[in-house]
Amino acid sequence: MTKTWRLTRRKFLIGLGTLTGGVAVGLPLGLPYVRRQAFKFLAQGGIPAGSIGNDPLLWFQFTADNLLNIHMTKVEMGQGVHTALAQLAAEELEVPWDNVRVHQAGTLRGPVDSFGTAASASISGLYIPLRQLAANYRMMLSTAAAEHLETQVILENGVFTASNAKTITLEDTSKLSLEWQAPEEDAPLKSISQFKLIGQSMPRVDVVSKLTAQPMYSYDMRSSNSTTYYGAIARPPVAGAQIDRVNNTTTKAMSDIISLVIRDDFVGVVAKTREIAQDAIKSMNIDWTMPKLINDSDINALLTPTSDNAAELKRVGNSSSALNSEAVILSEYSTPMASNAPLEPQSSLAEMDEDGVMHVRTPTQFPSQTRSTVAKAIGIDENNVDVIPTHLGGGFGRRQRAESAVEAAILAIESGLPVHVGWTREDEFLFDRFRPPTKHRLKAVLNNKGQIDALEHRQSSGDVIFTEIPAIAASIAGSDFGATRGIDPVYTIPNLSLYAHRAKLPVDTSSWRGLGLLANTFANESFIDELAHLADEDPLQFRLDHLSGEFGNLLRTALERVADMAQWPGKTGDGVGMGIACCRDYGTVIAEIVQVKIVDNNILVPKVWAVMDAGLVVNPDGATNQVQGNIIWGLGSALKEAIHFENGKPSASNFGDYPLLRMDEAPDMEVTLLPSDRPPQGVGEPAIGPIPAALANAIFAATGKRIRKLPLTI
Amino acid sequence: MQLNINDKIYNIDQIDSNRKLLWVLRDELGLIGTRYGCGAGFCGACTVHINGQPTRSCIIPVSAIAPDARIRTVEGLAENGNLHPVQQAFIELQVPQCGWCMSGQMMSATALLEKDPNPSREDIRSAMKSNYCRCGCYQRIALAVERAAKLMP
Numbered sequence: 001m002t003k004t005w006r007l008t009r010r011k012f013l014i015g016l017g018t019l020t021g022g023v024a025v026g027l028p029l030g031l032p033y034v035r036r037q038a039f040k041f042l043a044q045g046g047i048p049a050g051s052i053g054n055d056p057l058l059w060f061q062f063t064a065d066n067l068l069n070i071h072m073t074k075v076e077m078g079q080g081v082h083t084a085l086a087q088l089a090a091e092e093l094e095v096p097w098d099n100v101r102v103h104q105a106g107t108l109r110g111p112v113d114s115f116g117t118a119a120s121a122s123i124s125g126l127y128i129p130l131r132q133l134a135a136n137y138r139m140m141l142s143t144a145a146a147e148h149l150e151t152q153v154i155l156e157n158g159v160f161t162a163s164n165a166k167t168i169t170l171e172d173t174s175k176l177s178l179e180w181q182a183p184e185e186d187a188p189l190k191s192i193s194q195f196k197l198i199g200q201s202m203p204r205v206d207v208v209s210k211l212t213a214q215p216m217y218s219y220d221m222r223s224s225n226s227t228t229y230y231g232a233i234a235r236p237p238v239a240g241a242q243i244d245r246v247n248n249t250t251t252k253a254m255s256d257i258i259s260l261v262i263r264d265d266f267v268g269v270v271a272k273t274r275e276i277a278q279d280a281i282k283s284m285n286i287d288w289t290m291p292k293l294i295n296d297s298d299i300n301a302l303l304t305p306t307s308d309n310a311a312e313l314k315r316v317g318n319s320s321s322a323l324n325s326e327a328v329i330l331s332e333y334s335t336p337m338a339s340n341a342p343l344e345p346q347s348s349l350a351e352m353d354e355d356g357v358m359h360v361r362t363p364t365q366f367p368s369q370t371r372s373t374v375a376k377a378i379g380i381d382e383n384n385v386d387v388i389p390t391h392l393g394g395g396f397g398r399r400q401r402a403e404s405a406v407e408a409a410i411l412a413i414e415s416g417l418p419v420h421v422g423w424t425r426e427d428e429f430l431f432d433r434f435r436p437p438t439k440h441r442l443k444a445v446l447n448n449k450g451q452i453d454a455l456e457h458r459q460s461s462g463d464v465i466f467t468e469i470p471a472i473a474a475s476i477a478g479s480d481f482g483a484t485r486g487i488d489p490v491y492t493i494p495n496l497s498l499y500a501h502r503a504k505l506p507v508d509t510s511s512w513r514g515l516g517l518l519a520n521t522f523a524n525e526s527f528i529d530e531l532a533h534l535a536d537e538d539p540l541q542f543r544l545d546h547l548s549g550e551f552g553n554l555l556r557t558a559l560e561r562v563a564d565m566a567q568w569p570g571k572t573g574d575g576v577g578m579g580i581a582c583c584r585d586y587g588t589v590i591a592e593i594v595q596v597k598i599v600d601n602n603i604l605v606p607k608v609w610a611v612m613d614a615g616l617v618v619n620p621d622g623a624t625n626q627v628q629g630n631i632i633w634g635l636g637s638a639l640k641e642a643i644h645f646e647n648g649k650p651s652a653s654n655f656g657d658y659p660l661l662r663m664d665e666a667p668d669m670e671v672t673l674l675p676s677d678r679p680p681q682g683v684g685e686p687a688i689g690p691i692p693a694a695l696a697n698a699i700f701a702a703t704g705k706r707i708r709k710l711p712l713t714i
Numbered sequence: 715m716q717l718n719i720n721d722k723i724y725n726i727d728q729i730d731s732n733r734k735l736l737w738v739l740r741d742e743l744g745l746i747g748t749r750y751g752c753g754a755g756f757c758g759a760c761t762v763h764i765n766g767q768p769t770r771s772c773i774i775p776v777s778a779i780a781p782d783a784r785i786r787t788v789e790g791l792a793e794n795g796n797l798h799p800v801q802q803a804f805i806e807l808q809v810p811q812c813g814w815c816m817s818g819q820m821m822s823a824t825a826l827l828e829k830d831p832n833p834s835r836e837d838i839r840s841a842m843k844s845n846y847c848r849c850g851c852y853q854r855i856a857l858a859v860e861r862a863a864k865l866m867p
């Protein structure tokens with residue numbers, strides 16, 4: 001029987017982050033002020049992790065053998081979030097690790113998340129709220145156990161022991177009552193010195209399943225109570241083309257299908273096998289209304305960082321007058337479009353039950369949004385849509401939308417059958433939502449001591465977050481905080497100004513790992529390196545000379561440590577060299593050194609060192625794995641990844657045109673996480689930032705050639 | 715027609731023999747451990763063994779498989795309830811992130827170790843270079859293969 005949850009206080013938990021605050025400052029102050037505030041808020045405060053509700057019984061459930069079942073709002077895409085969140089909860093509930101079981105919540109079961117899983121914000125955002133929820137539940141259970149045993153109790157290893165030596169397990173205690181009352185005051189949280197699980201490299205809860213062929217991804221999902229059928233959708237020749245006319249539905253291949261669904265904007269079939277469905281779709285003759293066919297030149301023309309309508313993000317001192325000098329140094333950098341290319345193409349299984357509830361198993365990073373989209377597409381109430389996120393075979397931002405969820409739901413409701421729709425790799429590339437291309441124009445003036453007197457960074461980028469939020473919110477925010485992520489340099493510079501120019505591109509761009517962090521850090525940290533050389537200073541020392549304040553000091557420690565590990569500056573010249581770069585991403589700082597070896601104009605990377613301070617790290621081995629993964633992503637991006645457009649089509653249709661970094665190209669990596677008592681900060685993305693700049697800086701050290709364009713080629 | 719998969723005989727008379735082994739495994743036989751990444755031989759997610767040879771199941775139609783061929787998939791790695799040394803090593807080193815590439819990685823690693831029980835790091839990098847890991851677990855994969863070499867009986 002389900003228990004009812006009753007609140008005795010209006011507010012059970014406080015301090016759950018929501019995205020109001022900063023942005024809502026009154027307009028009378030003027031738009032530029034609001035924009036700067038919004039930028040500051042987002043740059044410093046970080047992104048909220050969403051509210052998590054206040055009902056512990058939605059999150060926690062004790063079952064036989066005193067097991068603690070935790071229902072997760074966040075989705076697991078390999079970042080280890082289920083394990084880390086379980087550590088937070090089990091810590092405060094005093095449950096032994098072996099008794100912890102983790103489940104994915106869906107929109108009709110378990111806690112609902114108002115945000116989603118993104119921006120490296122899950123752990124930092126839930127560090128306090130989830131522990132508080134667990135601690136309060138522990139307090140309620142303690143009170144109940146004490147009443148039951150009629151004396152004071154101590155909780156250890158999942159069991160309450162009374163002073164008279166009687167015991168009761170957490171599981172049995174949880175069954176003592178059907179109704180629970182929230183405590184008047186929040187229970188005290190453990191201090192760091194009391195932690196037993198937080199800060200330990202607990203083995204990940206999803207690892208064994210992933211290595212033993214368990215069905216856990218969307219592509220593995222099949223109906224549990226009846227035969228699963230397969231769907232295929234007519235794909236336009238280029239993104240943005242609309243169906244004009246469906247001419248031929250009587251081909252031989254069509255005779256094998258079970259169901260054909262034609263709507264204004266959608267043609268799909270259902271068949272017994274994936275291949276039959278795909279062949280049938282291929283055999284159809286559809287006229288498409290084509291959009292304007294985009295080429296690289298169209299995109300380039302829109303990417304001009306000097307335009308007048310740039311939004312001012314930050315202004316310190318007066319850089320425009322300082323930069324009006326003859327000694328101004330100017331450099332321009334650019335990064336191309338890139339693909340997310342998670343290794344598992346997206347797919348969804350949709351199945352309607354007798355009660356009219358549509359169950360959709362799908363790889364979404366934003367279950368609540370997917371629920372709304374599905375409900376709207378098939379015309380049923382949101383409360384009848386059960387979106388159950390599966391494990392994701394990679395997310396990286398691309399799984400913000402789950403188009404296949406809608407496609408499968410349409411086919412399922414029309415055919416009355418459970419339908420699985422799986423995208424092909426070709427679909428993934430054609431309908432990717434790419435990392436936007438960027439251009440950066442940086443200017444600086446050095447003072448007579450060789451230090452930076454003034455710096456200006458004008459950035460131009462396609463949309464990142466603006467493709468996801470209403471136009472009105474975008475107009476108030478003024479600049480796309482996804483595109484500008486990482487643009488604020490960590491250095492103390494007396495005259496500094498930052499501008500963002502929004503390029504409204506005719507291609508679909510969106511979130512890519514770290515959003516703008518990689519592009520902006522590539523520009524900033526390459527430029528700093530150029531300035532260091534012009535000032536005739538060692539690039540490490542030059543950076544250290546410009547650091548101050550809290551984050552400056554954190555970075556100083558990280559830079560000195562990484563230099564120590566790599567024995568900076570190492571051997572230089574003759575095609576061998578090291579490059580250094582660093583960044584701050586919200587509350588995380590990271591410094592990285594890349595070693596390069598140039599052989600016959602090929603850029604080889606034997607080794608990379610990284611030092612990260614991400615506050616208290618909940619699971620150090622998991623965080624290390626994330627840093628390693630980001631180094632590989634950063635190198636892939638620095639050396640290979642680029643999407644071009646020709647006649648409306650992206651340059652890649654499969655990995656043959658878009659090779660990823662391979663094992664034989666991957667460097668040896670040494671990663672250090674600095675100990676810290678600061679609360680946990682993001683670990684899933686920051687390490688991607690400095691890699692391309694560090695590599696470009698290493699190439700300069702090795703060859704004297706400065707490359708300002710990604711991917712780097714000699 | 716029959717297929718011998720993990721020492722078990724599957725009758726596939728009802729199945730169109732032009733279909734690729736990958737989809738027959740996944741959609742017809744319930745062996746979903748073999749994963750799909752590209753369908754064109756680039757990524758290695760679909761790697762299985764045919765007579766001990768690492769093979770991309772996404773490009774080979776079942777009609778091209780000899781009747782006496784022995785197919786081994788990731789489901790056939792564990793024996794009598796004991797995980798294969800490669801699986802043990804991958805767990806010990808906590809290799810996966812998203813995990814989608816891992817079946818293919820382990821099948822390539824197993825094929826390598828069965829041929830060369832003591833590969834150098836360079837041997838590993840070259841034998842496994844055609845298995846993509848988008849999450850970037852390469853260093854751990856290489857270390858796990860070295861560890862598995864020690865665990866192999």
Ligand code: FES
Binds near residue numbers: 750751756772
């Ligand atoms: S799915 Fe077979 S090689 Fe990619």
Ligand code: FES
Binds near residue numbers: 394812813814848849
């Ligand atoms: S673990 Fe995600 S692709 Fe390898």
